[in-house]
Amino acid sequence: MKLIQIAGFLGSGKTTTIIAISREMSNRGKRVAIIVNEIGEVPVDAKIMSDYGLKVMDIGGGCICCELMINLSYTLEELARLYSPDIVLIEPSGVAIPSSINDGLSMVKFPIERGPIVVLFDGLRGEELLADEDLSNFIKRQMINANIIVINKIDLLEDEKIKYFEKLLSGINPNAKILKISAKNGCGIKELIEEVLGG
Amino acid sequence: MEISHENISGYGCIFKLRGYAEIKSFAIELIKTIADELMRRGARGIGHIKLHIEGKNEYLRADTIGLKYGVYIEGLISSSEEYITTINAISLGLRREDVEEIVHESIIKISKKHGLEIINHNF
Structure with a gap:
């Protein structure tokens, strides 16, 4: 079971990207499951993904990078037991720090393969967010371990x-591979999949 | 203001509506109303506002990351009378209680304006 985080700030397109990736991976014969963590008590993203027939489990009521880490561990065990996915895509909340989630995966008691940490950058709103000092610092924190x-x-x-x-992004994290996509129209999705499956 | 879990507030709820209305217009107006009110009451920004409406074998979703970027709509509801509606609003810089109040007030106001009756809710 390979775990891949698709992280990024609020509104960066995580849900749309995960839907696009999941559908393409399923077409290639992979069993894909998704874990979604949202701020707020109701699973809107999970409903959206379910409309596409995707296998989704949601963890709500907090952030999996801190107070709900144990829930993530249990959810992964349940998925492994009930569904045996090849790939698990994790959509953390838009305010999660990806490296914290990755560190927390050490709580999982069965063998998992850790795939790459993918962090989305919102090309449409990016400049506005980076112009705000506090938001800029936060987004850079998310990018730095991608x-x-x-x-x-x-x-x-x-x-x-x-x-x-x-x-700009290469300057923030010189070690990261930089890709570009439109999750909405599918441009670049195949390249992203090649990168996450091969990584 | 350091960005952290503490100063990003989200609130979500589920409610059921009944009535015949142009659901796309309802969805857009509800999202716009919530976004406007969040900013009017001092939010530093919109994280996102996401709405999912489920009719009988049909669905519609709408979302915004701030009204200057527009409201994205996908799906179609044209032949249902009851709708299960799920909404999640996240803002920067407001208390959770304020976001909750704004979402509730907007749902009640805009549902009424479009002739939709709230027949069940979790708030």
Whole structure:
């Protein structure tokens, strides 16, 4: 069972990206399950994903990077027992710190394969968020431990802006692979899948 | 203001509506009303507002990351009379109680405006 985190700030497109990835992976014969953690008590993202026939388990009422880490561990065990997925995509809340989740996976008591940490960058709202000092610091905290940084919403961006973001994000985390996608229209999704499955 | 779990507040609820209405218009207006009110009451920003409406074998979803970016809509509801509606609103800089109050007030106001009756809810 390979675990892949698809993290990123609020509104960066995690749910849309996970739907796109899951459908493509399923088409390739992979059994895919999704764990969603949302701020707020009701699982809107889980409902959205279920509309696409995807296997989803939600963890609500807090953040899995801290107070709900034990819930993540139990949920993974349940998924392994009931569904035996090849791939588990984890969508943390938009305010989770990806490295904290990754560290917490040491609580899982059965063998898992840790896939890459993927962090989405909101190409549409990115500049606005980075112009705010506090938001900028938070987003950089999310980016700093990513294995793959993905610029999303490229269908709404000019090429020059994409290049600007590639350079900017590379400066924040020089070790991360930078990819670009439009989760909405599917552009770049296959390349992202190749990267996460091969990593 | 350091961004942390403590100053990002989210509130979500589920409610059931009954009536015949242009659901797409209802969804857009509900999201816009919540977003406007969050900012009016001092939110520093919108994290996201997500709405999922389920009719009989049909669904519609809508979301925004801030009204300057518009409201995204997907799906269609055209032949249902009852709708299970799930909403989640996340803001920066407001207390959770304020977000909850704004969401409740907006649901009640906009449902009434569109001739929809709230027949069940978890708030």
